[in-house]
Amino acid sequence: MDLDAREPLDTALLRDLLCEPHGPLRRLLVVERSTSTNTQLAAEVAADPQAWPAPALLVAEHQEAGRGRAGRSWETPPRAALTASLLVRPQVPPERLGWLPLLAGLATVTALRATLGVQAVAKWPNDVLVVTDEPELPGWGTARKIAGILTEVLPDGVVIGVGLNVSQTPEELPVPTAVSVLRAGGATVDRTVILTALAESFVSVLGRWTAAGGDVVASGLADEVLAVSATVGASVRVELAGGDELLGTATGLAPDGALLVEDASGRVVTVHSGDVHHLRLN
Structure with a gap:
């Protein structure tokens, strides 16, 4: 793809759609470059x-x-994500x-399905996958990762980062x-449209959650x-x-969002953190 064809975000339109008084956000800042949006936002919130x-x-x-989670790096060409x-x-x-990571995954999946027609699914705790027509890969089948989520608790709030x-x-x-939206056959690669859908989905899901006092x-x-x-x-x-290492079947979620895994002996282990690999996903 020609990099020059990758349009910048329409900041004026985004502010009109997403910020008060018409939208749910109280502030929107679009920057040309950032080492990490999570790191930058956390620093700016701490400073002021x-x-x-x-x-x-x-x-x-x-x-x-x-x-990404566990300190992994995540890179992408300018305006491609x-x-x-x-x-x-x-x-x-x-x-x-x-x-929060699971709700962010739900919000991302909802936006991708409703706006782009991409049949996304969530992988515990913080990845979003798409089943594609690509060749099978060990442990992945034909699924590919389209988005990742990184949630960090601050002294004054929580930052939820999304890379799509x-x-x-x-x-x-x-x-x-x-995989990308382009490769997954999404209805559009207009990032202004996609960001609007994501932001609205996030605010809707989190609004329902907080209205219920965090009771999922x-x-x-x-x-x-x-x-x-x-x-x-x-x-x-x-x-x-x-x-x-733990091998078994993921049977459900604990009251705090942890993953429940039943091993071959019938023992159920509560997993709060760890790298989860699907032995096969089609």
């Missing part, structure tokens, strides 16, 4: 909290050193914050297990998270902290 009323969104046209971080200050009990591959060609994707069952969100999950019900291999 009053300048960042929640919900607020920071978007980078080009993220130069994006961070959406890299954004949302600041929220949810008034919910702290023990319910573990649901939009117009990358196969040569520009960092690994064979990645009372809000109806627990069932919706399960409905889009590719992990629950799958055979998995989990790499746990310390190098231990």
Whole structure:
């Protein structure tokens, strides 16, 4: 793809659609470059909290050193992806914050399905996948990763970062297990349209959650998270902290959003963190 064909975000239109008084955001900032939108937003909130009323969104046209979970790097060509971080200050009990990555996954899947016609699914705890017509890969089948989510709790709020591959060609994707909206046959690669859908979906999902005091069952969100999950019900291999490994079937989610895995002996293990690999996903 011709890089010159990748249009910049329409900041004026985004502010009109997404910011008060017409939209749900209280601040939107689009920057040309950022090493990491999560890192930049966290630093700006720490320096001047009053300048960042929640919900607020920071978007980078080009993220130069994006961070994934466990410190992994994430890179993309300029204007080929959406890299954004949302600041929220949810008034919910702290023990319910573990649901935020799963709710962010639900919001991303919802936006991709409704706006782009891309049949995305969520992989616990923070990836979004698409089943493609690509050749099968071990442990992936024909699924590929289209988006990643990184949630970080701050002293004054929570930052939810999203990196979504939009117009990358196969040569520009960092690994064979990645895919872009373009490769997945999405209805549009207009990042202004996609960002609007994502922001509205996030605010809607998180609004329902906070209105219920962070109760995912009372809000109806627990069932919706399960409905889009590719992990629950799958055979998995989990790499746990310390190098231990767990093999079994992901049977559900704990009240705090942790993954429940039943091993061959029938023992159910609660996984709060770890790398989850689907043994096969089609």
